[in-house]
Amino acid sequence: MDGGRASLNIPARARISSGPILTQFRRILPWIIPLGFLALFYFYPLIKIVQVSYTRSPAGVGASIWEALNSPLLLRVTWFTFWQASLSAFLTLVIGLPGAYLLARYDFRGKSLLQALFGIPFVMPTLVVAAAFYAMVGPNGWVNLGLMTALKLEDPPVVLTNSIYAILLAHVFYNTTIVLRVIGDFWSRMDSRLVLAARSLGASRWQAFRRISLPLLSPAILAAALLVFIFDFTSFGVILVLGGPRYATLEVEIYYQTVGLFNLPLAATLSLLQLGCTLALTVIYTRMSARVSRPISLQSSRSSMHQLADWRAKLTAGVILIILFILLTAPLIGLAARSLTRFELERGERGEPERGFTLDFYRELGINRRNALFYVPPTTAIGISLGYAGLTVLISLLVGLPAAWALARDRQSTLNRVLDPVLMLPLGTSAVTLGLGFIVALNQPPLDLRTSPLLVPLAHALVAFPFVVRSLTPALQSIRPRLRQAASVLGASPAHVIRRIDLPLVGRAVLVASTFAFTISLGEFGATALIARPEYPTIPLAIYRFISQPGAMNYGQALALSTILMIVAASGMLLIEKLRIAEIGEF
């Protein structure tokens, strides 16, 4: 830092920043954009739809809430929602933590590729994931066929259809990447000298982990756990498609009450309950997080990287990677392989099974055989998806950065303590309810965005925003305040402090946040199906168009397009990863 020259400025600067009004203003300033965004695109639609829903209740608000609270359904559904989310989140952490350690601490060939591969599940549509699981562990999947042959069984031993195991498996499949990225990123930047010191003082590997690494890691672990839990808590597609008719989360019940029965008052009550649970959880998280997080010095991830030197490290790494690979990547490879295989001739009477390589499904994607109005070639769908994803990254960073920065700067202020949990709310909100909220709220010019293509990235950014905040805050928080103070004491202007201290330190976290925003947008289906214009379908929408009609060709094309989605997602993630290298800030 070029300190000497600036030291003359100290008194003047100190005087200005101590003015109480100015301080207040500075505190509020970074909140203007994020809160304005949330107010307009989140709170306003939500309040409006709840209001409209309750006015539709014939018996009045009080009566309909009372009725909802008294229904046995409520307790059962809420309990199941909590139960499956806790179990899913726990399993995801258990599976993800060793992987996070490996990716954070070791350097080996193909690491970024693996990181990107493990991120692909996040963007896959549920129906496609169901197909992938069935191909592996369905009644005629290769696991069951293998076991039946090996153990001479009559019936398939693994029953996936409509089971809780399918739900847990799918949640782990989808969300492990959150653990890998949020915790892995933090871990890789953690100063390894503390652990080394403990080890040299005689602590065992396990003691060093439990007493040093784990406490230091806990803010990141909590953040990842919260994100995963809320995702599982509001799970819809996985429960609906894989869980089957016996399991319902609050979100599934909200959908049924809204679409099936048009019981809006009950749906609104359930939505508020789901929101209340999210809020309560986030408040608990914020409290715990404030207690456990402490400023530690982050360092360049490269300086703490090890090589997989001895056989023991290699073996451990191998086991961890194989487990992750089987859980997260093998089902997708099965899908991709099937999109390149003929399978129609396998059926009974029409000749011998003849498995062969084919590009037919990919070729057919480019043909508008029936001259359909809404047909788009796959290249266009890729372009549309990437365009929306790019806008989502921009919007969510624009809104998320100031919020995360404000949160990290001054965790103890009342304003921030109140606002912190509020920022997570969009994640815990029912998409069905909020989707209707847009319809009733954004209906007057200049805000009549109901049919605007811009509504798609705005809706995606609403989901991505909490991720952006959560991935940025731990990194920003761990910047030692003294570093900033030193800089300003040395005469750096606030803008200068941000540019020279904060940005370089959080550059990596910004990339993690961008990756999340990118993948969230790429894979989003529920909201997109409601608001995207049919002329501009994203890849998941185009996949759905194929898979909702009978015929082997449609199925094959859905798988082919899913494979293209995987490639687009992985390339995008690798590209963002690559930016890290070009980034000037790594020190």
Next chain:
Amino acid sequence: MLRKILLHSIIFLSIGSMIASCVSAVPTETQPPAETEPVVRTPEVTAARRTLKVMTHDSFAVSDSVIEDFTSKNGFSVQFLKSGDTGTALNRAILSKDAPLADVFYGVDNTFLSRALEEGIFEPYASPMLADIPDRFKLDPQNRALPVDYGDVCLNYDKSYFVEYGLQPPQGLEDLLRPEYKGMLVVENPATSSPGLAFLLATIGHFGEDEFLDYWEGLVENDVLVVNDWELAYFNEFTVAGGTRPIVVSYGSSPPAEIIFSETPIDEPPTAAIVSDGSCFRQIEFVGILTGTANRDLAETFIDFMLSPEFQEDIPLQMFVFPVIENARLDEVFEKFLAVPENPAYVSPEDIAENREKWIEEWTEVVLR
């Protein structure tokens, strides 16, 4: 490190672009020269071209040329808004009643018709084209909702499975209770799936409100499998797609669709629909003019067009449902392989609206608990 990452991304991107270019290279050769046709437009009366907005569900499809013809003939453009599945799209139309998103809503079916009519989202329109439509499709005497197409939800079975095991395929709903069909049927949940609800209604229409639960108890004893989605049932549990269940609840049009969407040309569909009396349920889809539209004249023109032979004959190959007008010609593949039930089970839209929740709850008690 940098080089490695670069290498990987280059490999990835090049594979991606290879696939993309391989798939995008094809249409230029095979697409009909739609764009090169000179567009003849009728002289426009107003300076600005008017636009009709049509709200619909996500299964809506139509031929490019049909809409192109229509817009060039009538001098206004048509914009389609898709809003999720049928129920979701209808909810959105209802909630935007005060500031309508569109001028026309297409796609409400007889299971949702009462909700749409009770909410008053449609203005009556006695289209002259209604004369060509048989009365059995006209469920709203006030013509607020006009029938456009119909489709039957029927049991489908895997033909080769029954040949292989030397079994006679079931002939009707009663047969499914027989022991030789144990463990063969997969159906969709009526609470979450539209064909699932239609099949439940078929059993109610066929066995009556007092008996249908006994029938379902029998199905449960015969090991019926219930899943939430048609996609899961048809593409994963049905034997034709590699599952273990040779009988599935799907559409009467699924067998001809199997031919049209076969991977390699085939002469005969691998599946067949069971269309005996009372075993299918007919879904009729309606169109209506949304209350308060400023484009009533355009809306009327468009609805007349939807009921004209040109649009009606385009429906089957795009949406796999069928024209309501009597003189529409069908594609050869439908003439050959489409089985249409003569007497599908019937439940009135009012009864459906009145009892939907009760029936689904009773069904859930019997089948899922």
